[in-house]
Amino acid sequence: MKKLSARRRHPLAALVVLLFALAAIGGLYAEFAPAENAQADSSAQSLAIDEGKRLFAVGCSSCHGLNGEGSSTGPSLVGVGSAAVDFQVGTGRMPAQQPGAQIPKKKNIYSQSDIDAMAAFVASLGPGPVTPTKDQYTSTETDAISKGGELFRTNCSQCHNFAGAGGALTQGKFAPSLENVDPKHIYEAMQTGPQNMPSFPDTTMPEKQKQEIVAFVRYQANEAPNPGGLSLGSLGPVTEGLFGWIFGLGVLIAIAIWVAAHTTKAKKS
Amino acid sequence: MSHDMSDDKLPQAHAAGEGHGEAAVADNPFADPGLPPHEPRRTDIDERAAKRAERQVSLLFIVSMLATVGFIASYVSIDADRIVYIFPLGHISALNFALGMTLGVALFCIGAGAVHWARTLMSDVELPAERHAIEADDETRADVIEQFKTGAAESGFGRRKMIRNTLIGSMALVPLSGVMLLRDLGPLPEKKLDVTGWNEATPNAPIRLVNMNTNEPMKAEDIAVGSLTFAKPGPSALRPAGLQESDEDFQEAIAKDALMLIRIQPNDIKDADSAALGFEGVLAYSKICTHVGCPISLYEQQTHHALCPCHQSTFDLSDGARVIFGPAGHPLPQLKIVTDASGYLVAPGGFEHPVGPSFWERSE
Ligand code: FES
Numbered sequence: 001m002k003k004l005s006a007r008r009r010h011p012l013a014a015l016v017v018l019l020f021a022l023a024a025i026g027g028l029y030a031e032f033a034p035a036e037n038a039q040a041d042s043s044a045q046s047l048a049i050d051e052g053k054r055l056f057a058v059g060c061s062s063c064h065g066l067n068g069e070g071s072s073t074g075p076s077l078v079g080v081g082s083a084a085v086d087f088q089v090g091t092g093r094m095p096a097q098q099p100g101a102q103i104p105k106k107k108n109i110y111s112q113s114d115i116d117a118m119a120a121f122v123a124s125l126g127p128g129p130v131t132p133t134k135d136q137y138t139s140t141e142t143d144a145i146s147k148g149g150e151l152f153r154t155n156c157s158q159c160h161n162f163a164g165a166g167g168a169l170t171q172g173k174f175a176p177s178l179e180n181v182d183p184k185h186i187y188e189a190m191q192t193g194p195q196n197m198p199s200f201p202d203t204t205m206p207e208k209q210k211q212e213i214v215a216f217v218r219y220q221a222n223e224a225p226n227p228g229g230l231s232l233g234s235l236g237p238v239t240e241g242l243f244g245w246i247f248g249l250g251v252l253i254a255i256a257i258w259v260a261a262h263t264t265k266a267k268k269s
Numbered sequence: 270m271s272h273d274m275s276d277d278k279l280p281q282a283h284a285a286g287e288g289h290g291e292a293a294v295a296d297n298p299f300a301d302p303g304l305p306p307h308e309p310r311r312t313d314i315d316e317r318a319a320k321r322a323e324r325q326v327s328l329l330f331i332v333s334m335l336a337t338v339g340f341i342a343s344y345v346s347i348d349a350d351r352i353v354y355i356f357p358l359g360h361i362s363a364l365n366f367a368l369g370m371t372l373g374v375a376l377f378c379i380g381a382g383a384v385h386w387a388r389t390l391m392s393d394v395e396l397p398a399e400r401h402a403i404e405a406d407d408e409t410r411a412d413v414i415e416q417f418k419t420g421a422a423e424s425g426f427g428r429r430k431m432i433r434n435t436l437i438g439s440m441a442l443v444p445l446s447g448v449m450l451l452r453d454l455g456p457l458p459e460k461k462l463d464v465t466g467w468n469e470a471t472p473n474a475p476i477r478l479v480n481m482n483t484n485e486p487m488k489a490e491d492i493a494v495g496s497l498t499f500a501k502p503g504p505s506a507l508r509p510a511g512l513q514e515s516d517e518d519f520q521e522a523i524a525k526d527a528l529m530l531i532r533i534q535p536n537d538i539k540d541a542d543s544a545a546l547g548f549e550g551v552l553a554y555s556k557i558c559t560h561v562g563c564p565i566s567l568y569e570q571q572t573h574h575a576l577c578p579c580h581q582s583t584f585d586l587s588d589g590a591r592v593i594f595g596p597a598g599h600p601l602p603q604l605k606i607v608t609d610a611s612g613y614l615v616a617p618g619g620f621e622h623p624v625g626p627s628f629w630e631r632s633e
Contacts, residue, residue, distance in 0.1 A: 155482065158566045159567050169569060170574055173569060196572065198495055198496050200497070201493045203492070204493075205482050206482075225352040225359075225360035226360060227352070229359070230357075259388075264310045264311065264393075266309055266310055266313070266314055
């Protein structure tokens with residue numbers, strides 16, 4: 001301490017103090033200034049967009065065009081939003097293997113950060129539905145499942161079947177089964193209306209109702225008890241009838257043959 | 270069957286003299302071979318085996334009785350909401366399972382006991398029964414005809430014309446009572462099939478379209494291209510609160526009033542009349558199939574096709590809901606929509622065509 005105070009009149013002392021002060025102010029500024037964060041964020045954002053554009057050029061542009069403007073083989077992606085990218089790529093539907101009546105889901109080959117980058121790029125083309133956060137698609141209400149069931153039967157069951165088991169549409173198209181679908185993807189499908197599914201935007205089906213539907217679909221797929229026993233895929237009277245006729249009648253015929261084949265005669269032939 | 274039978278059985282049967290059929294003539298290849306010799310069963314010759322079979326049969330019947338008691342006991346004691354896990358059925362209602370099992374066992378054991386009884390203990394001696402013509406002999410028939418004629422003459426049916434005619438009259442009128450009862454199928458629907466809840470609307474007092482999900486009226490900008498929304502009628506003079514699920518006749522009303530709201534880019538709409546009935550590409554179609562009236566809303570937003578799940582009628586909603594496949598005979602009726610002063614979608618009148626299945630007096 002003594003040493004330090006002895007040098008306080010040193011010609012460089014003022015410079016040292018100035019440097020310390022600048023460093024302290026700069027540090028404080030870096031700590032508290034929100035602008036600094038925003039700066040970093042938007043540059044991260046533009047990095048993601050650049051990265052997304054690069055991935056997009058490799059995986060998607062052959063159909064959707066270099067700038068997502070669309071072509072004869074793929075629709076324009078202007079305004080589809082990040083939610084559509086997250087759904088299509090996240091479920092492995094895109095990039096599509098081949099054109100057809102309907103692009104089926106398959107194993108997703110991208111990491112979530114790659115998907116986010118592509119989503120950021122596509123979102124930069126025009127405003128559209130934004131990838132939901134976890135609390136957007138998770139309901140905490142206790143009556144969500146029953147309300148969701150009602151909404152599901154009004155809006156979804158016509159195509160996806162009363163238990164979400166899926167069903168056929170026209171000319172090779174179909175509504176897929178909802179079992180084991182990620183809640184985020186269910187939510188995004190309602191937001192964006194992938195392929196031939198109509199969309200259910202927040203203006204006609206508020207976020208809360210979508211949450212309730214997600215809660216119902218998850219419950220139906222995972223924990224819903226089946227009071228009747230074997231559900232046979234919840235596909236309705238066709239599978240049930242087939243099972244009854246083939247398995248039920250088959251067992252009866254087998255028993256009848258077994259009974260007739262076993263003689264009661266004392267002298268076995 | 271007959272050529273499967275081993276030849277050595279036939280002479281044996283005759284030698285033993287146990288067959289009940291007629292003896293075969295040696296040089297007739299088509300002769301009735303008669304029955305094979307009767308073989309006794311274990312239970313016929315061994316008294317202990319017979320006793321055992323008897324015990325088995327009554328054991329089956331006793332199990333059936335116990336199962337019935339079990340049925341009643343589970344009905345009384347198991348809570349209807351109880352869910353249990355049973356492999357390989359999964360989570361299942363305990364009551365359903367118990368009732369099904371016990372009733373199944375009770376019925377099965379009666380059947381199994383009866384079959385076991387018949388096979389082991391009841392007589393199994395083969396008996397041929399010959400078939401004869403069922404016609405009565407000539408003498409009996411002549412006798413009956415004679416009696417009938419005498420009866421007819423004695424009743425004076427041919428002679429007393431008044432009795433005969435009134436009898437015929439009364440017999441002819443009796444079925445009319447049955448025909449009258451058919452009136453209970455009525456009353457006649459009158460105009461009910463032609464009108465829906467939307468017919469309350471007039472250009473001066475239009476009815477708002479209310480979202481089935483939110484129970485709120487909608488603006489045109491709420492309906493996105495490619496989206497699907499279901500709507501019902503809002504407040505009208507007759508229903509000041511609009512159609513509500515709590516209304517006594519809700520099911521009856523929604524079966525005619527239900528709407529499917531979609532939006533198509535105006536230049537994708539192929540039918541100009543249909544575009545004019547909509548509002549900036551928002552189109553309101555009846556949700557009721559024109560075949561036999563299933564609710565139809567399997568909407569494909571890219572092809573604009575709506576598919577009916579019942580018999581696969583397919584309607585092109587971008588072309589005035591023209592039928593492009595299936596048994597439906599008419600396009601889906603479209604409801605004209607406009608917006609009111611506050612920008613909400615409203616219907617200024619009813620459907621132009623009756624909704625739902627065709628009927629005889631349907632106006633074109
Ligand atoms: S009811 Fe729609 S096709 Fe038969």
